[in-house]
Amino acid sequence: MAVIIEGKTSRRLSPAGSAPLTFAMTAFLMNLAISLPTLGRQAFWGDETLTAQAVDMDVPALVADRLGAGHFPTYFLLLKGLGLAHASDALMRLPSALFEAGAAAVFTVIALSIGGRIAAVATAVLFALVPLLFFYAQEARPYALMLLFLAIATAAHLRIIAGRIEQGRPGLVATIGCVGAALVIPAGIVSVAALHAGLLAAGSMARGRPERRLVLRHLIVTWVAIGLAALALIPNVMAAAQGSRGLMKWQLGMSPGRRLVEAWNEIFGLLVRQDANVFLPAGWEIVPSLGFVALIVTGAWLGRKNTAIRYVTATVVTTALGFVVIGSFTVTAGRYLLGILPPAILLASFASAQLLAAGRFRLPAAAMLAALAGAMALQTLDASISDTRFNWRRPADFIAANDLGHAEILTNMPFYEATLRRYLPANMAPTLRAPLPPIEPPGIIWQWSRETPNAYVLAFDGDATPPPEAVAGRTVCSWAFGRATFFVLAANMTTLPAPLRGCAGN
Numbered sequence: 001m002a003v004i005i006e007g008k009t010s011r012r013l014s015p016a017g018s019a020p021l022t023f024a025m026t027a028f029l030m031n032l033a034i035s036l037p038t039l040g041r042q043a044f045w046g047d048e049t050l051t052a053q054a055v056d057m058d059v060p061a062l063v064a065d066r067l068g069a070g071h072f073p074t075y076f077l078l079l080k081g082l083g084l085a086h087a088s089d090a091l092m093r094l095p096s097a098l099f100e101a102g103a104a105a106v107f108t109v110i111a112l113s114i115g116g117r118i119a120a121v122a123t124a125v126l127f128a129l130v131p132l133l134f135f136y137a138q139e140a141r142p143y144a145l146m147l148l149f150l151a152i153a154t155a156a157h158l159r160i161i162a163g164r165i166e167q168g169r170p171g172l173v174a175t176i177g178c179v180g181a182a183l184v185i186p187a188g189i190v191s192v193a194a195l196h197a198g199l200l201a202a203g204s205m206a207r208g209r210p211e212r213r214l215v216l217r218h219l220i221v222t223w224v225a226i227g228l229a230a231l232a233l234i235p236n237v238m239a240a241a242q243g244s245r246g247l248m249k250w251q252l253g254m255s256p257g258r259r260l261v262e263a264w265n266e267i268f269g270l271l272v273r274q275d276a277n278v279f280l281p282a283g284w285e286i287v288p289s290l291g292f293v294a295l296i297v298t299g300a301w302l303g304r305k306n307t308a309i310r311y312v313t314a315t316v317v318t319t320a321l322g323f324v325v326i327g328s329f330t331v332t333a334g335r336y337l338l339g340i341l342p343p344a345i346l347l348a349s350f351a352s353a354q355l356l357a358a359g360r361f362r363l364p365a366a367a368m369l370a371a372l373a374g375a376m377a378l379q380t381l382d383a384s385i386s387d388t389r390f391n392w393r394r395p396a397d398f399i400a401a402n403d404l405g406h407a408e409i410l411t412n413m414p415f416y417e418a419t420l421r422r423y424l425p426a427n428m429a430p431t432l433r434a435p436l437p438p439i440e441p442p443g444i445i446w447q448w449s450r451e452t453p454n455a456y457v458l459a460f461d462g463d464a465t466p467p468p469e470a471v472a473g474r475t476v477c478s479w480a481f482g483r484a485t486f487f488v489l490a491a492n493m494t495t496l497p498a499p500l501r502g503c504a505g506n
Helices: 019-038 046-056 059-068 074-081 089-115 117-129 131-136 143-161 170-184 188-201 209-242 249-253 256-267 286-302 307-329 334-357 359-385 393-401 417-422 444-451
Strands: 003-005 008-010 408-411 431-433 454-460 475-481 484-490
Touching: 019 089, 019 117, 019 359, 046 059, 046 074, 046 089, 046 417, 059 074, 074 089, 074 170, 089 117, 089 131, 089 143, 089 307, 089 334, 117 131, 117 334, 117 359, 131 143, 131 334, 131 359, 143 170, 143 188, 143 209, 143 307, 143 334, 170 188, 170 209, 188 209, 188 307, 188 334, 256 307, 256 334, 286 307, 286 334, 286 359, 307 334, 334 359, 393 417, 393 475, 393 484, 408 444, 417 431, 444 454
Parallel strands: 408 431, 408 454
Antiparallel strands: 003 008, 454 484, 475 484
């Protein structure tokens, strides 16, 4: 692929021979080697359970369920087509690992094209070591597939920018990539808009008539397809927004600023949920985070006259601005910004290559980059052993072993009844009663516990200590499951299921 620099076509960085395939396979295998060993270690969390439930349905029910929840059914139909109905946790996550590795391979070849071999190596390494990419390579959700489609679109856009429109039908490929990214998950629509902003910022409409026609056709077809698909989605999104549990209403208690800060920290802060801090001490993630951001800014500056880098920079900036606007008035989360990471990685990789090419800065730059890679590797190692998802297998085993398969269990963690059921025997069907945020406060579970002589409470985090009024006149037993504690509050121990009657009161 050629690169346009200052309006002229330069083939200096064009990969030749077997180099693209070699780098692509290296990146693909490296990313799989990082993600596969722990693919099934953690239990599903709520959204992954929704994936499993949808894939287990017949096709009409699947489509209706996903549209009703404000999602396109594309990804879920793909998993069903792959035969993953009723599959294990690891098998359900395997496609995401493959999609993310595929995205890493494509972006590594792009980096080879615009920055040379060092940029390609840096891209492959960063894809493997950014904790958020590691996380979503291990999640049965559509985000990794979105990244693969964005990679396809980016590669085709750069071919258009380079003026190579006669080879490989880049307009068609770009349209497939953009429409695919948008129809995998609604958040992909913002990333597609950012890619198109980058395409225009790179001067694609200021070239010859064939290029302008190709770009215009690509833009029209893409947005007509997205618009038609959105017609099926928008009524369901509006209906879900009116529901008591719909559209992430737990975020309504957060200020727009806090939502944006959390999203920023998740993307660029290299934070790991429930970080074990075994390999990198707590708080030290700020060091590789600042280094990563500095490389991104440096890459954008050093490549400001490079048309391909201008395209990538515009993509990063537009994605960030788009989600700043969205996050200022409605819910947002770091995972919705996931599409910003690949172009940011390209900028950081380009900066790495440029710094290492500068004679007098080569040794200090090499030392700095090695330290940065080492710190990021330690953070990703922490991510590989941290319990970023709650282990629902443990309370499920406890419920099954103690004959609570048909009890009502109070919990301050909403939306997770289906996740608990996934790890229970098929003949057990406890019900989870949880507050509806923000209508009911989490602590209301202890008021509910007084409504029956015997209460079973699965309490998370700050509510994991029963108040005096909840325990008055009752024996209380408890079992710790990481972030959660299971309480049994009994007025008469003899009325408990037999396995629990001998528990010692706390």
